[in-house]
Amino acid sequence: MITIYTILVVDDDPHILTLVEAILSMEKYKVLTASNGRECLRIIENTKPDLVLLDVMMPFLNGWQVCEKIKKDEKTKDIIVVMMTAKEKVLFYSLGKSLGAADYIGKPFENQDLVNVVKKLLENKAKSSK
Numbered sequence: 131m132i133t134i135y136t137i138l139v140v141d142d143d144p145h146i147l148t149l150v151e152a153i154l155s156m157e158k159y160k161v162l163t164a165s166n167g168r169e170c171l172r173i174i175e176n177t178k179p180d181l182v183l184l185d186v187m188m189p190f191l192n193g194w195q196v197c198e199k200i201k202k203d204e205k206t207k208d209i210i211v212v213m214m215t216a217k218e219k220v221l222f223y224s225l226g227k228s229l230g231a232a233d234y235i236g237k238p239f240e241n242q243d244l245v246n247v248v249k250k251l252l253e254n255k256a257k258s259s260k
Contacts, residue, residue, distance in 0.1 A: 135252050136160040136177065140170040140196070141185040141214065146237070150183060153241050154248065167191025171199060174206055181252060183235070186215035201230030210251050214239075 137159050139150045144165070151161045162179060164170040168190045170182065182200065186193035193213055200206045211230060216237040233247055 133256065134158070134160055135181065136162065136179040137248065138162045138164060138170065138173055138177075138179040138182045140164045140167070140182060140188070140193070142166055142188045143185070146185070146214075150244065153244060157245055157248075159248070167193070167196040170196055174200065174209070178206065179209060180255065181210040181212065181248060183212050183214055183248075184231075186213055197231055210255060212247060212251065 137154055139147055139154070139161060140163070141147050141150070142165050147163045147165065151163055154161045162173055162177065164173050166188050170184070171191070173179075174182070184193045184196055188196075191199075193215070197211050197213065200209055200211055207230070210232045212233045212235055213231045214235045214237060232251055235244060235247055
C-alpha cells in the first residue's frame, strides 16, 4: 500500500507557495498551503498534515511562534516541522531545533534539496511508526 503524505506549506510569499506546491505535487504529495501563521494553525486543526514547511518571517504569528504551538499541543506534537528562511543558518537552525523543528531549509533552495529533506524526514517517520 502506498502512503500519500500531506504537507502544509506556510509562507507569506505567494511565489514561494506556488513553487513549493508545484515541486511537491510532482512528487505525489498532497499539498496544502497557508499564507500566515494563524491560517496554518486553523488548517492543522482540521487536517493534521504529516509535515509542515514553515517560513519564519510572517505576519500575525511568525514561524517560531507557530512551531512552538504545534510542538506544545498533545494533538499536533508529532507533526514534522521544517523551518524555511533566508536568515543566517546557524542561529536559526539552533533556535528551530530548540523549539522542536526537525530540520531547516535555507532560501533560496534547490528544488532537489527540498525534495530530499522532505523524503528523508517522511521515510524516518514511516520507519519509526512501524
